Amino acid sequence: MSSQTLNQFLTDNLAALREQGLYNDIDTVESPNGPIIKINGKEQINLSSNNYLGLATDERLKKAALDAVSEWGVGAGAVRTINGTLDLHIKLEEKLAEFKGTEAAISYQSGFNCNMAAISAVMDKNDAILSDELNHASIIDGCRLSKAKIIRVNHSDMDDLRQKAKEARESGQYNKIMVITDGVFSMDGDIAKLPEIIEIAEEFDLISYVDDAHGSGVLGKGAGTVKHFGLQDKVDFQIGTLSKAIGVVGGYVAGKKDLIDWLKVRSRPFLFSTAVTPADAAAATKAIELLMESTELHDRLWENGNYLKKGLKALGFNIGDSETPITPCIIGDEKTTQDFSKRLYEEGVYAKSIVFPTVPKGTGRVRNMPTAAHTKDMLDEAIAIYEKVGKEMGVI
Known part of the structure; x- marks a missing residue:
């Protein structure tokens, strides 16, 4: 017999989420995750994927993955420290270090794992972490796991960072102090002020840590936010x-x-976790090689991002202050935002609504992620649908 306490907890809390409009129904994609996807049998222009360069369905990556499976099998077979380190993992890490302009690199099973792993391996209860208030959830969890003192810093506020770094250093309470920031902030598309952050880090001897999940492949001709600012020699953790x-x-x-x-x-x-599969290691290595050989995909991404921004802004949508292809359409009211996203879906555009608590109350938005794989015709159709729904709902 299952626990009555657990059953009651789940029943009450799931009902509360549904009542507040905060329960997320997960859509099943019935096609490859490309610029056009199929959901419930209906084709949609996909503006919700993080597949910025279209590489998830690239034929060259598929071939690299298939060849790796044929030669190496489907799994690594063990954790890296026993005998799960395959030649493919070493090649991937060497290519990553070359790509990022660093002495070395280590690969993990996910980006989330990186932040859980790296922060707690270096920081402890005798340390402090200066963390931007809009940092990703994985950074927040990694900081908590370390047991270090977490000092929240106002978003991209260099005066606040300097003041809190000064206070932390002069207090004499901490052995080590780290400053952590996203390179590109995923909800608004703005870029961290890395030159200023590094200047403050050098002044107060802070360990510098940049999570470039949304910057790699996008900024610095593909090599990321740190390369964009030419700071490869100054950032401790990329x-x-x-x-x-x-x-x-x-x-x-x-x-x-x-x-x-x-x-x-x-x-x-x-x-303590089995290494990524041979197929994943080989395909990722191939992707990085492609980015190092040519900026074609990177350039197309930016061209499409700028095209969509221009079209939506001309219609009167509030697209915020994004400095990257991430294009939020800020609606404001949570219920209106969710209804707007549903109407887009009904018309053939898949762009998910993002509301509190992911973003502050009253700043609900539909976040658009144009990719290198979109055509101008697809973007024109999406802009036309935005115009139709925006006028229908009185948003523009």
């Missing part, structure tokens, strides 16, 4: 995912060789 622009799955930390050696012996997801 964190990235292999599941967004790279198109596969997994994550990595890039930095000095000593840092990577330390993570190999002290980061728990590396020590």
